[in-house]
Amino acid sequence: MINYQSIKPWLFKLQPETAHNVAESVLRLPNICQIPFNPFLQSHFITNDTLTQELFGRTFYNPIGLGAGFDKNATMIRGMQILGFGYTEIGTVTPKPQDGNPKPRMFRHIQEESIQNAMGFNNEGLIKVQKRLKKIYPFTTPIGVNIGKNKLTPESEAISDYTTLIKAFHELGDYLIINISSPNTPGLRDLQNEEFIAKLFKEAKAITSKPILLKIAPDMLPEEAVKLTTMAVEKGADGIIATNTTIDYSLVKNPKDIGGLSGAVLKQKSFKIFEAIAKELYGKTTLISVGGIDSAEEVYKRIKAGASLVQILSGLIFHGPNMIKDINIELTKLIKADGYTNITEAIGADRKQ
Numbered sequence: 001m002i003n004y005q006s007i008k009p010w011l012f013k014l015q016p017e018t019a020h021n022v023a024e025s026v027l028r029l030p031n032i033c034q035i036p037f038n039p040f041l042q043s044h045f046i047t048n049d050t051l052t053q054e055l056f057g058r059t060f061y062n063p064i065g066l067g068a069g070f071d072k073n074a075t076m077i078r079g080m081q082i083l084g085f086g087y088t089e090i091g092t093v094t095p096k097p098q099d100g101n102p103k104p105r106m107f108r109h110i111q112e113e114s115i116q117n118a119m120g121f122n123n124e125g126l127i128k129v130q131k132r133l134k135k136i137y138p139f140t141t142p143i144g145v146n147i148g149k150n151k152l153t154p155e156s157e158a159i160s161d162y163t164t165l166i167k168a169f170h171e172l173g174d175y176l177i178i179n180i181s182s183p184n185t186p187g188l189r190d191l192q193n194e195e196f197i198a199k200l201f202k203e204a205k206a207i208t209s210k211p212i213l214l215k216i217a218p219d220m221l222p223e224e225a226v227k228l229t230t231m232a233v234e235k236g237a238d239g240i241i242a243t244n245t246t247i248d249y250s251l252v253k254n255p256k257d258i259g260g261l262s263g264a265v266l267k268q269k270s271f272k273i274f275e276a277i278a279k280e281l282y283g284k285t286t287l288i289s290v291g292g293i294d295s296a297e298e299v300y301k302r303i304k305a306g307a308s309l310v311q312i313l314s315g316l317i318f319h320g321p322n323m324i325k326d327i328n329i330e331l332t333k334l335i336k337a338d339g340y341t342n343i344t345e346a347i348g349a350d351r352k353q
Helices: 004-011 016-027 029-033 077-083 126-136 155-169 194-207 222-234 264-281 296-305 314-319 322-337
Strands: 053-055 058-060 064-066 087-093 106-109 114-117 143-147 175-179 212-216 239-242 260-263 286-290 309-312
Touching: 016 029, 016 077, 016 106, 029 077, 064 322, 077 087, 087 126, 087 175, 114 264, 114 314, 126 155, 143 155, 155 175, 155 194, 175 194, 194 212, 194 222, 212 222, 222 239, 222 264, 239 264, 260 264, 260 314, 264 286, 264 296, 264 314, 296 309, 296 322, 309 314, 309 322, 314 322
Parallel strands: 064 087, 064 309, 087 143, 143 175, 175 212, 212 239, 239 286, 286 309
Antiparallel strands: 053 058, 106 114, 114 260
16 A cells, blocks of 8 residues: 555645545545455455454444544445445435535644544435445445434424434444534534433434434533433433544644544543543443544553444544554554453453453
């Protein structure tokens, strides 16, 4: 594979969204050509008895997933598997296509190895994404479908957007994610309240038995996050993803006044929320940790705190495609060094002490 560090300076001369589009044009080729999974490609797809686990009725060959926001339209699923991801989360998908917020809407903070994005759920909409997934699902590795309401849908009608999407995708993915935590759709985070979540999961569970997870924001007090997620699990959520991007712009030196921050600066803030949630919900539901993960050591920290899976997005931009392979190799060593034979023995190890 091409040495990413040698081409990164050239990619970083492009506007961030342009660079993303270049990457997508390459990574979507395996989907277009329907390239099968083969031993050559498997050199980057690290799987072994140590990393494999069963969740949501599927085999996860390794715990490193692509976080939602990179493959918005389900065009790069095969490409992400080639890079070594154990599962892919596509979206966020909305019922109707939408262009998202005005450009420029993505910015790099290179020194902080972080990204600020105000994309605004730009995607091709339910029908086109549904058509793509019908061609590829079921897939070798699990697929999560991240769903959100359209920008112009008022709060009073938001549940209708989510139920429409659940009906459309529950047979085309291995789990669904309710996204009410992006900072880039006006009023969306206002839906992070008990009344809305209780009503949404009641209606969702009447539609499907497919696992449905809730993704939360990092910009709340830990005790608020615990209360909200505990209630969500009681009302039927099959897991919690913590966390989305942050609007705490004090984390970077030269922030823009729009969008959410992801990457290295989110590491401590995201883990603080995850740790609080895990103390309450570990063993009661599936937990997925996201935010600032960039090494095997950080992955292992989240796993021992209670995460069954983790997700990476911004780290890929700064560290390149070998990152996933390298993390899985080192993670295997860390798990074995602690005397475990399988990742499931390490999950929540810090909770059991």
